[in-house]
Amino acid sequence: MTNEDSKRNFLLNIHDLAKHLNISIGTVSRALNGRADVNAKTRQRVIEAAQKFGYSPNQSGRSLRQGSTGLVGFMVIINRDRETRGEAFFMSIFDGMQSYLSSRGLDFVVHFCGSDEDPVAYLRRIAERRLVDGIVISQMYRTDKRIDYLVQRKMPFIAFGRSESSKIFSWMDLDFEGVAEKAINHLCLLGHRRIAIATASNDINYGYVFVDACRSSLAKRGLSLPDELVLQEPLTESGGYRVGERLLAMENRPTAVVLVDNTMAIGLYHIFQDVKIIPGKDISIVGFDASPNGEFLRPSLTQFEVPLGQLGRWLGEHIMLLIEAKGTGKKMPVFSKLWPMKMILGDSSGPTS
Amino acid sequence: MTNEDSKRNFLLNIHDLAKHLNISIGTVSRALNGRADVNAKTRQRVIEAAQKFGYSPNQSGRSLRQGSTGLVGFMVIINRDRETRGEAFFMSIFDGMQSYLSSRGLDFVVHFCGSDEDPVAYLRRIAERRLVDGIVISQMYRTDKRIDYLVQRKMPFIAFGRSESSKIFSWMDLDFEGVAEKAINHLCLLGHRRIAIATASNDINYGYVFVDACRSSLAKRGLSLPDELVLQEPLTESGGYRVGERLLAMENRPTAVVLVDNTMAIGLYHIFQDVKIIPGKDISIVGFDASPNGEFLRPSLTQFEVPLGQLGRWLGEHIMLLIEAKGTGKKMPVFSKLWPMKMILGDSSGPTS
DNA sequence: CGAATGTCCGTAAACGTTTACGGAAAAGAC
DNA sequence: GTCTTTTCCGTAAACGTTTACGGACATTCG
Incomplete structure (x- = not known):
């Protein structure tokens, strides 16, 4: 009881909202999810009440029922001696990905694997616990265990960077x-x-x-x-x-x-x-x-x-396609892309003397 | 049916594991969660099987039952013209936070608010859908609506950076x-x-x-x-x-x-x-x-x-304390800290000529 | 040997959603 | 007027966990 109180807190759920509106929870859910079989007026009432009380469906309940989280991940390995590309690099990519994904109703989240953790174990935890529907992995090693794991698990993913592997997988890389x-x-x-x-x-x-x-x-x-x-x-x-x-x-x-x-x-x-x-x-x-x-x-x-923003959008779009394919049971497509880069002439290169 | 197949896929859940071991799901759960009332030998069998089949509890089911996600968030606002601190700055903080939190069994996740999104709306979505148990928000504005929202919602958070507000809230900032x-x-x-x-x-x-x-x-x-x-x-x-x-x-x-x-x-x-x-x-x-x-x-x-890593650890530790306090129903403590910085003399400052 | 205690495990309810199903009421057809 | 169709909504099952509860069996004690 007191335990329940501390859990529930004062936050409301779909039952509370339904009770307040004097309709069933099924209708509330259908109204918010934009299904056809709900009266326009009712839908309006529901949406307004949700807005007013700051209600959004609890993601855990939702994920559990739907079998998917609506979340896309991006895994970054933090390297203490920064033996990787400059980190600022990633921010523009995140911006593009986030922008694309949110326009498609998906959420985007970045997982930072600490410099003292094993990347494979870290990724396994994310996958086994079903934290995301799909993931972009970056900083690929020459041979990367993460690929074998994700392929075997049939989890939608894109490698940002190529890697030597006998497996077939989707990747994109700079040219x-x-x-x-x-x-x-x-x-x-x-x-x-x-x-x-x-x-x-x-x-x-x-x-x-x-x-x-x-x-x-x-x-x-x-x-x-x-x-x-x-x-x-x-x-x-x-x-x-x-x-x-x-x-x-x-x-x-x-x-x-x-x-x-x-x-x-x-x-x-x-x-x-x-x-x-x-x-x-x-x-x-x-x-x-x-x-x-x-x-x-x-x-x-x-x-x-x-253009890192565009590159991020590409990643967002294609990880979404993989997730959709898996969701509908179709066999997953395989993408591979080399991203072209344009030379900008500066004064640091000149003729031999 | 075919739908169920595509949902379930080939991934296994606690029932599968229990059936394979010929014990009940309750026992499996207790074994994995380290409860006392389970035979040492049984526990061993469960843990080994889980390891072997790559099973971890589905986080959605877990969160739903427990009323908490075990996830700590960090909100970063991407700014296209980078009118904020250099982004590389954050990486070391993430490293420290991740390191501390994972040692305490919590997961850490970073949310990037796109440069074309409203930070308050973005944060509300995270909070309403219960994506995380607590969050660190950064890049504080002079008056920041996010604070009022989180305080009113009684959600555990720490502002990384001060802000003018009539509310009482936890923050930490550079000195x-x-x-x-x-x-x-x-x-x-x-x-x-x-x-x-x-x-x-x-x-x-x-x-x-x-x-x-x-x-x-x-x-x-x-x-x-x-x-x-x-x-x-x-x-x-x-x-x-x-x-x-x-x-x-x-x-x-x-x-x-x-x-x-x-x-x-x-x-x-x-x-x-x-x-x-x-x-x-x-x-x-x-x-x-x-x-x-x-x-x-x-x-x-x-x-x-x-020392950004230490600073990250501080954030991890204190957001955890806030989450724990809320979980046990105690009233939440309020932290505030100015992080000291040490001057490093270089050659760019000298006497007036 | 009976009773009391302890050890371990199975059962079932609950968490907050979504959605298939069925049915009541309203609308349309004749 | 009845019969069919449409519109809308309520009911209940299911998703994968955790955990309170009770009970079976083994152990200890007098």
Whole structure:
């Protein structure tokens, strides 16, 4: 009793609302859910009362009955040493996803896997407890257990980033191959022959993909990418600084360097500034994703532009399609998409001297 | 039938598990929930089976029965022109919160209110549908309707940031007063007399609080803060650039400027670099929150340090206390805390010439 | 050996919804 | 007027849990 009080609190449910309106709970539910078999006048009364008392159906009851939560998740792995893309990156994606999903009546929620937790265990908890109907997973590893798990569980998901897997699954990724080709082409036209690549550690898949793509693009032009020019460092400011140190220490210094993340550019610029090397003149730098930092560096950074909001909307739309397909029992479609990026010329890349 | 199939899918529930073990669902539930009245051997069998088949209780059923979701939320308002603190800021807070809450058996989830949505309506949906047991709201406005709503609804919440309100509510905020005092003191000791403040627009509460605090600290030293030295610009790189433009345009230029957000520092440094003004020599700059950007600026930025992970843990702990108090029917405690920040001396602040 | 106690488990109600079903009343057809 | 159709609403079952309650059986005690 006292327990019930503390549980119920003063919040009202569908019974209270029905009693107040002198109609049955079935009618209240039908009215709010926009079903046809309810009188227009009655519906109006119900909606007004719900509005007035601040009533929305309890999501737990609803989910339980419907077998779905109406919730879409996005899983982010927090990395203490930030060996991943800059986090600000995600915000614009969230914005686009949220905007699309809410227009379709779905809710959107982000799950942050702590830096001290196992991503697979974390994801399993979310899935087993049925917290969401579908999920976007990000920061894909080169081989990622999460994929096998979700496929086997037949849970709707999209991987933001590719991954090596024998399974068939939906993914979308930035067009690293296209970026590599454009970057290498640009630098080669400027006369560069010895080009370094700064990238992430090998188990982060896109670092690997990007280096591979650069190697191909170089090969097409009769150039090679020796191992000592692949500089693996954390994708951070200090990682960029470290890249600079390693470049400066080389006996046969490259004339250009391509970065897989713009955060690195900041550290790189600073070490160059310390030793009076001018980007675009003494050495060429090409960055990756367009970020405000890039525009504000001096000289401005040559980088690539990607409309993150649109990308988020794409994710929202397609995860919804997967969820719908599963809900209606149809077999789930499989999506895969490479998102194109546009090169923005800055002053950090110039002809060889 | 076919409908049931598509709903149920192949996922198993407590009945399936009980049938497989040849015991009742009650026992399964008790075993998994660690109740005393279940045989140790039986419990072991249940736990192993659950592990083997990947079973966790369906959260909807659980929430419905218990009247609580075991979920803690964090509401972030996405701002397209980023008139708020840098977003990377939040990640470390999430990390701390997630870490604390998961150690207490609670789940943590972040809700992003899209830039095209009304924050109050967004929050109401979350609350009315009982998506979470408690929530941290951030980016407080000077007067914030969300507070009144949550107080009236008796929903456990903590405001991350103060706000003017007649209501009593729990909050935690950075110690803007302390920062202002230290920054002003530091600059005054260096001989500065004419100090500008770069801040956010007036409806963001902390911008207002900070300017007010600076004004007090200046007054204590017999100095004033004329209106033309309060520079309201977006807390972005270009906002910082704009601040620089305004400073350069002044007939009686201040010798120092205090920023309420370090993102601004980037733009400010660049315009100064363009016109060959050296921070710390020709003009002094004091930043706000410690960010890697700050360390990597040249000359290094004088700024303030805050352990964001600890701050997140504090939020997790105290929102949990509020939820527990409400669950047991006790009256909810009220927390308020100013989080201290430590000044990190850089080379961007120096004596007047 | 009977009674009292303790250990463990099954039963069933409840949580707040949605929705298939059936039926009452109103409307239309003849 | 009756018969059919339509419109609208109430009833009750179901979703997957947790937990109060009671009872079966084993154990202890006198």
